Amino acid sequence: MFVYVIPTGLLRLPLAIFLGPKVRDRIPDWVITMPDLFEYLYDRKSKLAVAISMIPPVLYESALLTAGGQVIHYVTGVNIWVAMAVLGIIIVLYTSLSGMWGLAVTDLIQFAVMTVAAGFLAVGIVTAYGGLDEIWKSIAAVDPELLTPMGHNSPLEAFSWIIAAGALYANSQSYQRFGASKSGADVKVSYTLMLLFGMCFSAVMVLSGMVASVHFADAAAPSEGFWGLVFTVLPIGMRGLFVAALLAAVMSTVSADFLIDSTVIIHDIFKSFIKKNMTEQNVLIGTRIVIWCFGIGIVGATYFWQEGIDKAYYYIGGFQVAAFFIPLIFGLTYKKRTPLAGFLSVVLTVLFYFVWQFLLGAPFGIPTNVAAWIFSAIVYLIVSQLTYKPNSMEASEGNASGA
Template identity: 25%
Template structure:
């Protein structure tokens, strides 16, 4: 019961102290901000430790912690292919293919690349997609933060989300990328310690590591616990079989694995690195950290199913780690662990807020007013911080679903920007019209695919009153005409994920076909750096590239 934890006051006091520390860091970082480059990319002077820390902490948010534990509880390993597995893949791919080139271009935002390579139209469209994706990502973190405050104080979830929003706005507004980097590294340490503490307590409760890895179905849906591939028979991938199951599986890897590659918060850290070598190596190290620490909440979710297999879907999706903390940790370690959860979601939130605000305040302002000064863009970016966060707050209050809100944010980039982004570097024949066609085709195919697959996913997510407790059934069931009682949220997300594969295919085909058909009337623009100088595409292969 929310607000009933005996030591909830201790936890709230600990969180209050933690929030004050973060605000002080923001104030300290604000003293180092001298201009737009300092605010957006920390003066391009992050070393390997700081760059790795902020990359890892940015990716490791409430979706990985709270959402990952919940999805493992319900679906086992199949439920977390999106994150942490797909997210770790993203970091490795970014380090190998893109980090050196992005840092070489010395852009201030990812929109700079799209604008210089494909023109203002694509610059505007990319800014829209990137901003929407980042705001969805922030919304997922705010839901996590609000859930924690709601759980320990009994305040309505909306109030918890609003309080967290205010704190994030203040310290991100003050220090920009310097503030985000310093808090990210501190939060990385806190959350790693917290996860280790919980794991040390939780593993013996399940009977040891052997029992965890030998169990075949330690999850609500009775799927093979450690399955990486679609299973034979009815299980498939999340119970979707045939080519649809394989499409869902591909979508699970691609949503964050590919969709997050053209993401501002990832590339903002690459651009903040002091050189190409740091940009690349930090991606690899962050990926290794992510796989290691990211699997801890997954294992905890599986363990909690063994301890209490009777949670309803709503509690399972967002509250597993909170139940573990209150049920099995002493008050001191409960405070440490909950602070670690808050560290994880704050480190992701501040990064995404800054990423979206930089595109609104810097890129959009420059497109509308080309002669804008550095001081004006810095002021506009800071003004954008509360605006972006306010819209994210609305998303958080509306959806209240951590994991799915996070994943679908990156699917937006997968279907609209991934193909043009890769082609910007590796295909000289890609032109302005091809990029625009790719953007539109991806979205159109995604929408059409969603409605095409929705009847099937609705049928797959029918629920029976006999299978769930009455209060749980009432909270998840929606009546759909011609289908019956349906868990509509799951059906909706399933249709969006499966159709994203067709959307990516359509985006790639449109890019290639339109570019080839229109290259005489619309010559491809060369790849250039931030100063407009031609940029060579060589020595780009991660650790194999030259320093």
């Protein structure tokens, strides 16, 4: 609660109030995707580096699909591979056929299902275990550290969670939504509302997790403990609603990322660098084909998350945030930004992330995202100082056309 939910809500306010509206109002209409944004801020080399870096995190969708498949398996007894395949096909079908419009509609419906289910879960927890003081007493008897602001986190781990708030700053879904908004003012209102609600929704999930860790401590996996809690505190009809809520969350995220990543491959890589005269019709067909390829690919990739998905975002999605955050923020705010600083910051930080995380095993207890941000900032500032020429970025922005 104290190292993630609340800091996340507060630290994302500048994105809602300043950066998001700036992106919406001041950046040209040809900037549609995150790679387009990097081309606008820097050059086409940076665009290509970012576009390629955005492809591996599609593996994170397989972790989400695993979560959804596990739920269907727990609830219905259906073979988990069949469950994941069916879920994957449904997501691919509506994403490929309806695109952004379909996403907007389904996201809203899925959002409503999630919020109502979470609300009833909070009621169910209080009904089953007594008021919060009773619940807190039972947690204190088993794991009192859970009730402290840091929980079981070291100061560095807590800091790592806090700066994970930066994930939304480098999340391509954010920029997808900024571009789709009517105006910067709309971005301000909708994003702050989202932050407000996000804290309340996440608070219910934190409360549920704390209760599950104490009352279902013998569960084979945290996810089983969580579902044990849901099926204990909710009546039968509400259980179905909660299952639908989780599946809704999975489908919402996976469909949005499918659309983004397929757009990256077709619009940002194929059309921008290989076949520049591609027609809009061909772009649409290509996007649909890529969505289907992703769908088949991630069902197979669920094999990697059989032991649990708790580290999935950190391993797979984390490097994208670590590599993009600094050049994105500096690109939007720093006057002395240069194309080479943006490009090298992205490329070298991706390499640094893999070395620090997988070869060195995050030495000295320094979480990889913390180390990567420090490295990225150092590279960026040094290169920009060495390569900055006054008026050079204004001239290059005038020439940038998204061609």
